[in-house]
Amino acid sequence: MTSTLMIEGLRVEVAGKEVLKGFDLSMKTGEVHVIMGPNGSGKSTLAHALTGHPGYKVLGGSVRIDDVELLTMSPTDRARHGLLLAMQQPLEVAGVRPIDLLVAAGVNPANLRERMRDEADRVELRPEILDRFVNVDLSGGERKRAEMVQFGMLRPKFAVLDEIDSGLDVDALGAVARRLSSASNEWECGILAITHFKRLLQELTPTMIHVLSEGRVVATGGPELSDILERDGYEPFRVASA
Ligand SMILES: Nc1ncnc2c1ncn2[C@@H]1O[C@H](COP(=O)(O)OP(=O)(O)OP(=O)(O)O)[C@@H](O)[C@H]1O
Ligand SMILES: [Mg+2]
DSSP, X not given: OOOEEEEEEEEEEETTEEEEEEEEEEEETXXXXXXXXXXXXXXXXXXXXXXXXXXXXXXXXXXXXXXXXXXXXXXXXXXXXXXXXEOSSOOOBTTOOHHHHHHHTTOOOTTHHHHHHHHHHHTTOOGGGGGSXXXXXXXXXXXXXXXXXXXXXXXXXXXXXESTTTTOOHHHHHHHHHHHHHHHHHSOOEEEEEOSOGGGGGSSOOSEXXXXXXXXXXXXXXXXXXXXXXXXXXXXXXXXXX
16 A cells, blocks of 8 residues: 655754754655755754654654654654654664564564574675674664664665665665665665765666755756756755755
C-alpha cells in the first residue's frame, strides 16, 4: 500500500533563531527525494525536527504520514509509524549493541544475527563491527555503514538520511547507494536523502531534487538539477530566494 509523507509549512527554531521558515515537501513510498543546499541552510535542522530532537523547537507546520500527525508524537512513536532518521553525525551509545536497538524496536527476532550479517555484507561492513557498542570506536565510514544495517533491518516506510555519503570511500558509496536503491523496490521504502554531492545519485536515481536555501525550498526539479548545481553552485538560487 502506498503511503504519503507530507511536510507542510514547517518552521523550526534552533538556539533562539528561526532556521526553517516554512518548509514544504510531499513524497510517496517508493520515491527517492533529495535535498541539496549550502552549509547552514537548515538541512540537518529538518532531519532533527522530523525525528523530534528536543533542541529543535517547532514553531508551526505539520508532518504527516497518511494524515497522521507526527509532530505531537515522541521520537519512538514516530519510528513506530515508519519514520527512520540516519543522522549526519551518528551518536555513540555506550553499553548498547546494534542488536539491542533492533530487539527494542520489535524487529522479528528470527535469525536476527544472520540477517544483520547479510545487511552488513551489502554495505561491505565487517560483521564483527556489529558486536561493538553502537558507534563506539567506529571510524566515520563504519558508522555510516552501521546506520545502513539498522536501516535494512528496520525497513522503515520513510528514511531520512542526512549525508549518509559523507566519510564513505568510493566503494562504500556505491554499495550504500545500491542498497538504498534496492530498498525502494524491496519494500517500497520512501527515501529522503540529504547530500552535497551528485556522486550518490549515480546509482540512486532521484524522483525529485529540492534545493534548500535559508530555510526554504527555492527550487525543485528532476535529476538535471544536480548537474546545474554542480556547474553553477548555489548563488543563482540565493538570488531566486531574495
Ligand atoms: N544545536 C544548535 N545550536 C545552535 N545553532 C544551531 C544548532 N543546530 C543548528 N544550528 C544553526 O542552524 C543553522 C542551520 O544548521 P544545519 O545544521 O541545519 O545546516 P545544514 O544545512 O545541515 O548544513 P551542513 O551542510 O553544513 O550540514 C546554522 O546556522 C547552524 O549554526
Ligand atoms: Mg547538516
